[in-house]
Amino acid sequence: MEEPGTASVMEAATQHDNTSEQQSSLMPTSVARIEVTALNKLGKDLMRVIGTICHEEGAEGERFSEGDSVSILFDKRGLFGGEENMTIPELKAALALPRGKDKNASMNAYLRFLTVQYGLEEAERTGKGAVVVHACKVVRISVEPEDGAHSKEPGEKEDKEQRHRVFCEWALETFGKEALCEGSGVIDVAGGRGTLSQIFAENGVPCTCVEPIARDQILSEDYSTISSYFDDNLLASHPALFAESAFLCGMHPDQATELLVKYAVQQEKAFACAPCCVFRGLFPHRRLQNGNPVKTYRGLVRYILEQHPNMRTARLPFDGCNVVLYMKPEDYTAEPLECVACKPAAWTGY
Numbered sequence: 001m002e003e004p005g006t007a008s009v010m011e012a013a014t015q016h017d018n019t020s021e022q023q024s025s026l027m028p029t030s031v032a033r034i035e036v037t038a039l040n041k042l043g044k045d046l047m048r049v050i051g052t053i054c055h056e057e058g059a060e061g062e063r064f065s066e067g068d069s070v071s072i073l074f075d076k077r078g079l080f081g082g083e084e085n086m087t088i089p090e091l092k093a094a095l096a097l098p099r100g101k102d103k104n105a106s107m108n109a110y111l112r113f114l115t116v117q118y119g120l121e122e123a124e125r126t127g128k129g130a131v132v133v134h135a136c137k138v139v140r141i142s143v144e145p146e147d148g149a150h151s152k153e154p155g156e157k158e159d160k161e162q163r164h165r166v167f168c169e170w171a172l173e174t175f176g177k178e179a180l181c182e183g184s185g186v187i188d189v190a191g192g193r194g195t196l197s198q199i200f201a202e203n204g205v206p207c208t209c210v211e212p213i214a215r216d217q218i219l220s221e222d223y224s225t226i227s228s229y230f231d232d233n234l235l236a237s238h239p240a241l242f243a244e245s246a247f248l249c250g251m252h253p254d255q256a257t258e259l260l261v262k263y264a265v266q267q268e269k270a271f272a273c274a275p276c277c278v279f280r281g282l283f284p285h286r287r288l289q290n291g292n293p294v295k296t297y298r299g300l301v302r303y304i305l306e307q308h309p310n311m312r313t314a315r316l317p318f319d320g321c322n323v324v325l326y327m328k329p330e331d332y333t334a335e336p337l338e339c340v341a342c343k344p345a346a347w348t349g350y
Contacts (some may be wrong), residue, residue: 029119029136030063034070035296036112039095047074047088049095049114050130052296063121067292067299069130072116086138094141111297115140163318164196167251170316171272172203175247175328179270180205183244188223189230189260190253197223208241210234230256235263245269252276252321257304258283264327265308272326274316275300297321309336 034051041047049072053064064070074088086094095112117139122132171180180186185206188197197209201222208224228234230253235242242263248271250260257275264271278300280286286294286303294303301323305311310331316322 029117031115031117031139032064032070033113033115033140034072035298036095036114037295039092041088041092045075045088047092048072049074049116049135050126051112051114052292052299054113054298064131065290065292067288067290067295067302069128069292069295071126071130071132072114072118072135073132074135091138091141095143111143113140113142114138159318161195163316163320164199164251166316166318167249167272167274167324168196168199168203170314170324171247171249172205174272174314174326175270177203177205180247182246184208184241185245186247186249187242187245189248189250190256191251194223194225196249196251197225208245230259242267247271250274255279255282257300258286261304261307261325265332268329268332270327270329272324273304274321274324275304276321301325308332310334 033054034049035054036049036051038050039047040050051070051072053066053068053070055066074091095114115138116135117137118133119136120134122134125131180200181204185208186197186200188194188200188207188209191197191209191211194209194211197207200207206223208226210226210228210230212227212229226234226238228237248260248264248269250256250273252274253260254277257273260271261273263269276297278294278297280293280295283294286300288294288299288302289306292299294300301313304325305313308327308331310327312326312328312331314324314326316324
C-alpha cells in the first residue's frame with residue numbers, strides 16, 4: 001500500500017527533473033542539519049530522507065524552525081558528494097544503521113545526522129505534514145552510537161562503568177559531597193545494575209538505586225535498592241525517602257526521564273539527568289513550546305530544558321549521549337537565567 005503523499009511526491013520530483021539547469025542554478029539554497037528518522041526509496045532513482053531540523057543557514061534567512069519535520073528528496077540528477085559524487089544507493093548505505101552482531105540495534109541505539117544543501121521547496125506537504133524540499137548537495141553524514149546500551153562488543157561493560165564514574169565525579173564537583181550526603185542522600189533512578197549507586201557509595205555518599213528489572217545487579221550492602229518503576233506508586237509508597245532525599249539523578253534513565261525531571265522541579269529538589277532514548281512511540285504527548293513533537297534526542301534535550309527557565313546544561317567527556325540537564329536548590333528561587341526560547345542557541349550542534 002502506497003504511503004500517503006508518495007504519489008504527489010514522485011510527481012513533483014518528476015516535474016522537478018524537467019526543470020531547466022538554468023533555473024536550478026538560480027535557485028537560492030540553504031544548508032540544514034537534520035536528525036534522520038527514516039529513509040524511503042520511492043523508485044529506482046528517487047529516495048526520500050525524513051527527519052527533523054537541528055539548525056540551518058539560509059541564503060534568504062531561515063526557512064525552518066528547530067524541530068520542524070522535513071522530507072528531503074534525492075533524485076537521479078543529484079551530485080551528492082562534494083569532491084566525489086555519491087549515488088543514491090551509496091547515500092542509502094551511508095545512512096544505514098550499523099547492525100553487525102547486535103540484532104537489537106534500532107533508532108534508539110544510533111543517532112543519524114545529515115547536513116545537506118537544498119533548494120526547491122514543494123507547495124504541498126507529505127501526508128504526515130513534513131515540508132518537502134529537493135537536495136542539491138550532501139555536506140556531511142554521521143551515524144553515532146547513542147549510548148552504547150545495546151552494544152555487546154568487548155569492553156562495553158568497562159566503558160559504561162567509566163561513564164558512570166565520570167557522572168559521579170561531575171556530580172560531586174558540581175553539587176558538593178556534603179550536600180549530596182544530606183537526609184537520605186542520592187536516589188539513582190533507573191539505576192540498572194547499580195553501577196552508579198556503587199560508585200557513589202565508594203565515595204562515601206548514601207545512595208538508593210531504583211530499578212524495576214533485575215539486571216545482574218551488583219550485590220553490595222553499601223547502597224539500598226528498591227525494585228520498582230519510578231512512578232507515582234513508588235513516590236506514594238516511600239514518601240519519607242523522597243522527601244528527605246538530597247539529590248535525584250538519572251544516568252540514561254530511559255522511560256523514567258520525564259517523571260524524574262518533573263518530580264524534581266515540582267518538589268524543587270537538586271537533580272541531574274543525562275537523557276538518552278526518546279521512546280517517541282511511548283510518549284506521543286510530548287510537544288516543544290513551538291508546538292513540534294519530540295521525535296529525536298536533540299528534541300528531548302530541548303523538551304527537558306523547557307521544563308524550567310533556570311535549567312542548566314553540562315556536557316560530560318565521553319562519547320554518545322553526554323548532555324546533562326540539572327538544577328541546584330538555589331536555581332528555583334533565582335532570577336531566570338535567560339528566556340527558554342533563546343536557550344537552544346547555547347547548545348546548537350548537540
